[in-house]
Amino acid sequence: MSAKERRIEDIDHIVIRFAGDSGDGMQLTGTQFTDTSAILGNDISTLPDFPAEIRAPAGSLAGVSGYQVNFSNFDIRTPGDAPNVLVVMNPAALKTNVGDLEPGGILISNSDAFVADNLRQAGYTQNPLEDGTLRNFRLYKVPITKLVDNALKENPLSFRQKERCKNFFALGLVYWMFNRPMESTLKWIQDKFKKNPDVLDANTRALNAGFYYGETTEAFETRYQVRKAMIAPGTYRKITGNEALALGLMCAAERAGKHLFMAGYPITPASDILHELSKHRRFGVKTFQAEDEISAIGAAIGAAFGGAMAVTASSGPGIALKTEAMGLAIMLELPLVICNIQRGGPSTGLPTKTEQADLLQAMFGRNSESPLAVIAPATPGECFTMAFEAFRIAVKYMTPVMVLSDGYLANGAEPWAIPKIESLPVIPVHHPTSKTDGAFLPYQRDPGTLARPWAVPGTAGFEHRIGGIEKADVTGNVSYDPDNHEHMVRTRKAKIDGIANDIPHADIFGSPEGDLLVVGWGSTYGAIVSAVEKARAEGLDVSALHLRYLNPFPKNLGDALKRFRRVLVPEMNLGQLRMLLRAEFLVDAIGLNKVKGQPFKIAEIGRKIHDLNPKQMPSARRAAAVA
Amino acid sequence: MEPGNGGSAATTTAATAAPAALTKKDFVSNQDIRWCPGCGDYAILSSAQNVFPKLGIPRENFVVISGIGCSSRFPYYVNTYGFHSIHGRAPTFATGLKLARPDLSIWIVTGDGDGLSIGGNHLVHIMRRNVDCTILLFNNRIYGLTKGQTSPTSEFNKKTKSTPLGSIDYPINPISLALASEATFIARTLDTDPKHMARIFQQAAEHKGTSFVEIYQNCIIFNDGAFEPISDKTTRADNALFLDHGRPLVYGKDSHQAIRLNGWQPEVLTFDGTPPANVAVHDETAVDPSWAYLLSRMDPQAGFPVPLGVFRRVTRDTYENLMTRQIEESRKKSGPGSASELQALLTGEDTWTVPA
16 A cells, blocks of 8 residues: 555544653644644644653653643543553653553554663563553554664764654654644744754754655554634634733733733743743833742732732742732732742642642631632633733732632643734723822722722822731721721721622533532633533533632622532642632532642543432433533 | 833923922821830931932832831831831832832831841842842841840840840841942941931932942840940040041041051051051942952951941942833834734734634
């Protein structure tokens, strides 16, 4: 059978995982494949998974880096439970990843890397490519290192340098296998290495060699094709959560007619927000890499006092350091956005792995009664919307707002319908400049929002002092009066509670009442809704409610919970939202808790739903659901 | 211009108001002062309130930012914008505010505990960045507000509430620290010499960049007399060395003592009549900080006078100017940052369209 005659099989989705040493360029390979698929019009969802060590010892299990991408011709919400295709660049990558590959899945290996030393490091006593243990998979042994070396005979680079191109060979082969065009990656290579023609040439050749290898060798009988996804009309791009967050912050500043001030301190997985924003000086974005986390939030508060749209971003341990200053911001009643890109904890924990165990910290992790608004995006693209929303709330209510993202949203990517800036709401800002009479009263509140005025330095006649000591109501003078203190504590709480009047009701996916409601927040959205969708397709009386607003909760939440016999709360923590729901609504919620540094699989939630043995949907409701 | 979009110097109010003849009274707030009677802080407050109206800056453009401690109550007593923040962190709020609003005149009030202990890190970094502001560090060598514990500038072996057997902490030298932190203006003054204080405050305010001023300040309750030999007018002349740029290092009641250098070792010499030619001459503008460092290490225990005045005054770009310049230059290079450019940024380079 000649190469050209090979059949192309249409499938509706495929999950590929690329895995190799952290120096093998797997994140790049995955990103390139994702970009190409996105531009082709597939729906995509990704899960980069890499070690905290930048270069763990080559060939070691600790150093394995992976990138999983799910691409489809329909609307998907997760990077997929199990890869259909696994590409492994060495024995360690095989060892740590093969357990996830679906039975009968395609396994492409760089057979040249399966040598004694690498096998030993991965804990293999014999070569798994040869001993029959992989017989349940469609195993392709490709001598990638040798093939790359051959393809680059004419290139003057050293053997070591040539070897580094093997990820592009693997990418080329996978491009062939899934019938993808290579233009986007070729262009990327050209842009990236234009100053280094030998490297440009080597990577281009390696990519092409991989593609041609698929075409010419007889080993691969079938090619696959995933057609464009039927998603909502519009113009799309691929976006990660951290990119979306940074752009959302910038657009909020734009719609407030202000410039953005961002202060941060390097920390995984939040640093990319600082990196992204620091590129945009021309938009008046002022980024400040502070000497520590405390300084970062301090600078943001200082900038907010001066009238800037101020934000700081960090992750668990960094957020812990900022807590005293958050209390100050609550006392000062200044607008401030704090982004917490959650990661595994406590302490340093798992810097590159995801978790959502900072919810109670966000709610209560400060001394005394110190409420602030807490919101959480559910998808990478939604990080844009919620960053924008954070500023809207912060400015309107003169309060710090915490955005709870996580490592999975931050680094994961999906297609994003590009918004038109002029269609985004205006964020009204008012700095008083002219008084009616008498002294300026910095703590005289708007009766509706309970927000105090945002008078900024440089405004004559509005000189005033703010600080962390308790304020007298209205005047803002230092006050130790017991009644005033209680009044102010209750007022600060009432102000945050009042935001509930200004946020959307929680939507229910499924039916407004029934047997089982699955309640989630943050990045578990995709897995939860997909699992519930499946259960409903099986006729089970299960619905889902996903919270984007955690403090205050949407006003309809208590009522919505009461309409279901049981409530299940899957979380990547030990039950933090569940604790809040129980405390607030006296609902006997059931937990599904996973703290492995990995997002939920759809099947894990599906299994729990089945364990709870939900009733079949009443026929009337089923008919409605189908309709 | 919206505040917060700051960049240029003038605000709307500053631009229109003729530099009104401000007086000390304009900088006195209506708050009752709650420092202990006899505290050195009163004199420092008064000197600052004397200097502020002379700087040609509209009152509303002053912001006084403090941390926590006795000295940090300062902003409440000055009728400008004020910010009483959290312990040790005043430089962080000041940095953010100055970056957002380069048009403001920012004053940080801190103490030896606030600035050198809990906030030591921030103090170092604001100075190395050269954020334009004036830092007044009230050094009384004790924790006053918490009622008398040892501080980072307390003498070795000092007996305090927290060190009843004597402190085993070796003290830090604020001027040496400021030099190591690359501060561009470094001075020392004392609470019992209002004229000197006012002169130093004025010079500090006029300096572009971080001005660090250590003020020897007497805590009458917990560390009274800490600076006795120089704070007492009758003994000051023999124990203090007033630094003047370009002038020989001469001191003493009848100006009969001087400092000369023996290699890199300072020596005290006594003379009659005119000072000898080999007396060291002060150069506050020396780019190399070694000279200022040498002055900062002169130890009264070893028979040297305590230098007062400006140790160092050099020119370096301020942090906020460097940032403003980056904004201007990237606008020149890549476009003015218009809404359509922001839309292009949102759109990115690789897009695809799903038809309706």
